[in-house]
Amino acid sequence: MNASRIKPPMTEDNGWWWEEVGRDRLPIQRCTACSTLRHPPRPMCPRCRSMAWDFIEAAGRGTLFSYTVLHHPQFPGYDYPLTIAIVDLEEGGRICTQLVDCERDDIKIDMPLEMFIHEDADGFKLPMCRPAA
Amino acid sequence: MSTALHNTAAIAGIGQTTYSKCSGVSELALACEAVSRAIDDAGIEPGEVDGLVTYTLDSSDEVEVANSVGLGDLTLFSQINYGGGAAVGLVHQAAMAVATGSAKNVVVWRGMNGRSGKRMGQGVSGTIISSDIIHWSWYMVYGMLTPASWIAAFTTRYMHEYGATSEDLGRIAIAQRKFALNNPNAAGYGRPLTMDDYLASRLVAEPLRLYDCCQETDGGCALLITSVEHARDLRQKPAVIRGVCQASSRGQEQMTSFYRDDMTSLPEMELAARQVYAQSGLGPDDIDAACLYDAFTSEILVQLEAFGFCARGEAKDFIADGALEIGGRLPNNTHGGLLSEGYIHGVNNIAEGARLIRGTSCNQPEGVEHVLISSGVGVPTGAMILGQA
Incomplete structure (x- = not known):
């Protein structure tokens, strides 16, 4: 593909997450007051309202909670059919990502997956998943 | 539960433009035409309108509409967020204004070149300008737009847990297309749809096919809301608001509430159901027809469960024998809905709800006392029940 994918605009609330992904890590935000994990990242813990947080590095193991295979419309920067996966992470929480290296008929709800950091031709990195080895 | 919005206000006017794939006019022109027709339908003068409500997504400002239509003093102007989730929320704003005396005659509208202009189905993009761009970016980056x-x-998850099939979704598309065959203003007019057609249609986003998706439409639709007392003196039979609400729930996101433990139900729509049933003193057994928001067929299944017409997971059985058609338990979107009439962001579904109370639907069921109408699915939403004066 020639065109590149749409990049996320970065603010104080999400830029750190993408920086960690750029270092080949899959971060999950954690409240330092009550240890509750949260994703997508937000500035305050909805459980205890603490604004102090750090993150853990996810091991990258998860299962397929739901998915959709996109056919239309097709946007420059993406390959179709494009499988979007909603993944339950082993540590807790869910992430919306792309499933690759999996034939259409092999996609099954609850299948074990492994997350990895994909690098685009332009150097942009983002988490994706594939069937667990 | 407050009863201030029970039998206080009514829909007294309906205005709509032609619905098409290319209007050839501005969105402001569509808004003005729809608003003007709603005023004429009710039989009041433009100068009597003192409130205007629309969508944050509508491109026409209240004062631009007011200046074009020749309105006078305005004491209410408001815009509701969350796309189609705003639909019933417009009427909620209007009803609150009427109930508190903030305005007497409120027109709500949506005017959009949804096909020839900005196409909703083409998704959000990198050029989107809004405060929630970070929210969308988690999905945009993957091409989920x-x-x-x-x-x-x-x-996908709903069908997995409850065993609903493509044929179940197809039955919803077909039921509403049958209604559209009697509606000359519908995109589906003159275009019958069979199960074979449905199953052969191209995949858009699995499991959704072309006919699971609503239209993209150019058009405008407006409603005039006033007090029940005033509505009785006007030209049309009033559609009385028995209850109306907005609803958003814990874990609610815009279209991506993927992070709740359970992703097979709509807590926000269940909250809407509790509110409108409590306000109205009615229950699902009292509802004779519905205009449930139908941007996609699967949304109907989950809403039938949220509003208590059947148990969770059983909507596929509820609809199996034509329950959503004329003569069925709950004729739904008798104009064709967003799927087969047109996508005026849900305001056209509210207009049909008012016609069902008037007795003027192009597919009018017998003896309609109460109609249930909902706002967009997957977003902060709302619902209302209309009844006879």
Whole structure:
């Protein structure tokens, strides 16, 4: 593909997450007051309202909670059919990502997956998943 | 539960433009035409309108509409967020204004070149300018940009847990297309749809096919809301608001409430159901017809469960024998709905709800006392029940 994918605009609330992904890590935000994990990242813990947080590095193991295979419309920067996966992470929480290296008929709800950091031709990195080895 | 919005206000006027794929006019022109027709339908003068409500997504400002239509003093102007989730919320604003005396005659509208202009089905993009761009970016980066893709991810899990099939979704598309065959203003007019047609249609976002997705439409639709007392003196039979609400729940996101433990139900729509049933003193057994928001077929299944017409997971059985058609338990979107009439962001579904109370639907069921109407699915939403004066 020639065109590149749409990049996320970065603010104080999400830029750190993408920086960690750029270092080949899959971060999950954690409240330092009550240890509750949260994703997508937000500035305050909805459980205890603490604004102090750090993150853990996810091991990258998860299962397929739901998915959709996109056919239309097709946007420059993406390959179709494009499988979007909603993944339950082993540590807790869910992430919306792309499933690759999996034939259409092999996609099954609850299948074990492994997350990895994909690098685009332009150097942009983002988490994706594939069937667990 | 407050009863201030029970039998206080009514829909007294309906205005709509032609619905098409290319209007050839501005969105402001569509808004003005719809608003003007709603005023004429009710039989009041433009100068009597003192409130205007629309969508944050509508491109026409209240004062631009007011200046074009020749309105006078305005004491209410408001815009509701969350796309189609705003639909019933417009009427909620209007009803609150009427109930508190903030305004007497409120027109709500949506005017959009949804096909020839900005196409909703083409999704959000890198040029989107809004405060929630970070929210969308978690999905945009993966190419998950369209309403169909967001609802499809929800639908996959629902179908997996409850065994609903493509044929079940097809039955909803076909039921509403049958209604559209009697509606000359509908995109589906003159275009019958069979199960074979449905199953052969191209995949858009699995499991959703072309006919699971609503239209993209150019058009405008407006409603005039006033007090029940005033509505009785006007030209049309009033559609009395028995209850109306907005609803958003814990874990609610815009179209991507993927992070709740359970992704097979709509807590926000269940909250809407509790509110409108409590306000009205009615229950699902009292509802004779519905205009449930239908941007995608699968949204109907989950709403039938949220509003208590059947148990969770049983909507596929509820609809199996034509329950959503004329003569069925709950004729739904008798104009064709967003799927087969047109996508005026849900305001056209509210207009049909008012026609069902008037007795003027192009597919009028017998003896309609109460109609249930909902706002967009997957977003902060709302619902209302209309009844006879």
